[in-house]
Amino acid sequence: MGNQQLDPSHIMQTATAFWSSKVLLTAVGLELFTILGEQKLSAAQLGKALNLHPRGWYDFFDALVALKFLDREGDGPEGRYKNTVETAAFLNKRSPSYIGGLPEMLNARLFGFWNDLATALKTGEAQSETKRGGKSIFEEVYADAAALGQFLDAMSGLQAANFQMLAEKFDFSRYRTVTDAGGALALLSRLVAARHAHLSFTSFDLPTVRPLAERRIREAGMEGRITAVGGDFFRDQLPKADVVTMGNLLHDWNLEKKKILIAKAYAALPSGGALIAIENVIDDARRENAFGLLMSLNMLIELGDAFDYTGADFRAWCTEAGFVRFENIPLAGSSSAAVAYRR
Numbered sequence: 407m408g409n410q411q412l413d414p415s416h417i418m419q420t421a422t423a424f425w426s427s428k429v430l431l432t433a434v435g436l437e438l439f440t441i442l443g444e445q446k447l448s449a450a451q452l453g454k455a456l457n458l459h460p461r462g463w464y465d466f467f468d469a470l471v472a473l474k475f476l477d478r479e480g481d482g483p484e485g486r487y488k489n490t491v492e493t494a495a496f497l498n499k500r501s502p503s504y505i506g507g508l509p510e511m512l513n514a515r516l517f518g519f520w521n522d523l524a525t526a527l528k529t530g531e532a533q534s535e536t537k538r539g540g541k542s543i544f545e546e547v548y549a550d551a552a553a554l555g556q557f558l559d560a561m562s563g564l565q566a567a568n569f570q571m572l573a574e575k576f577d578f579s580r581y582r583t584v585t586d587a588g589g590a591l592a593l594l595s596r597l598v599a600a601r602h603a604h605l606s607f608t609s610f611d612l613p614t615v616r617p618l619a620e621r622r623i624r625e626a627g628m629e630g631r632i633t634a635v636g637g638d639f640f641r642d643q644l645p646k647a648d649v650v651t652m653g654n655l656l657h658d659w660n661l662e663k664k665k666i667l668i669a670k671a672y673a674a675l676p677s678g679g680a681l682i683a684i685e686n687v688i689d690d691a692r693r694e695n696a697f698g699l700l701m702s703l704n705m706l707i708e709l710g711d712a713f714d715y716t717g718a719d720f721r722a723w724c725t726e727a728g729f730v731r732f733e734n735i736p737l738a739g740s741s742s743a744a745v746a747y748r749r
């Protein structure tokens with residue numbers, strides 16, 4: 407078999423993938439999509455509005471056109487750049503469906519930290535702020551209410567579609583109460599409550615998060631259905647409920663703490679109750695869910711001993727805690743709901 411039958415394009419596409427990633431993240435970081443808003447601007451107008459040197463104007467904006475993150479009417483100096491339908495909806499800060507919080511964080515923090523992946527692999531240690539003697543992202547962010555709101559919004563952007571699908575696909579009909587552990591801005595509670603009128607919710611998170619969750623619950627007019635409770639799930643018991651949900655939560659912790667959280671869920675549930683983990687659960691053979699595997703490397707970079715896991719891992723830890731029956735519900739993209747039932 408000669409080399410002429412082999413195609414190196416997959417290798418080269420992945421090798422250069424950070425170019426396109428960094429072009430998009432830089433555009434978000436410069437607030438290009440927000441500044442452009444509803445306007446159609448020439449390269450010179452947009453370049454000046456963003457304070458950019460003329461050398462990069464056409465390369466940067468046309469790369470965004472070719473990558474389908476901008477549209478352009480006309481060519482050359484007469485060409486006018488405008489947002490695509492998607493960037494107008496999701497990357498313009500004035501849009502209610504803005505999801506740029508996560509790309510902003512990827513640009514400001516993780517892009518640089520990932521440069522130290524080899525060090526993380528050799529030492530097993532985090533390569534985030536803590537490595538440079540700084541505070542962890544959590545300490546930093548949790549000390550500042552505005553930054554905290556933004557950070558939690560960024561997390562929500564990742565999960566909204568999953569929570570919506572969980573509301574559709576999981577059989578909530580035989581249950582009445584739900585505790586969402588690490589509920590952040592109570593997004594899961596708000597979305598599932600909107601779909602299932604018979605359920606009531608406790609969104610449990612750290613005390614600093616509670617007022618932010620309460621504001622979102624009030625804005626949704628759901629004060630009667632969702633209660634935000636402040637506490638520490640390593641010190642306190644989880645509020646009792648028929649269903650305990652954990653969105654992107656178990657992957658934040660090492661094995662010992664994962665098992666503590668699973669045991670707390672078990673203790674909070676009645677017979678027949680369900681624990682639901684909503685994450686990028688990795689396929690059992692660890693061959694296919696590339697995003698879940700990369701997320702786990704991201705947890706190494708961010709936190710060190712935290713890691714993502716397979717459905718088989720989840721079932722083994724839950725069996726050890728006393729759960730007897732399991733289910734896997736595919737959600738958006740590479741995410742799924744891993745469900746464990748109490749006897």
Ligand SMILES: C[S@@+](CC[C@H](N)C(=O)[O-])C[C@H]1O[C@@H](n2cnc3c(N)ncnc32)[C@H](O)[C@@H]1O
Nearest residue numbers: 561562565588589590611612637638639653654
């Ligand atoms: C990665 S976020 C996930 C948020 C949300 N469940 C989701 O799926 O997007 C983890 C959440 O756990 C909360 N958390 C961290 N440590 C906690 C603790 N000791 N007790 C209660 N909540 C905690 C954080 O404040 C944060 O809202």
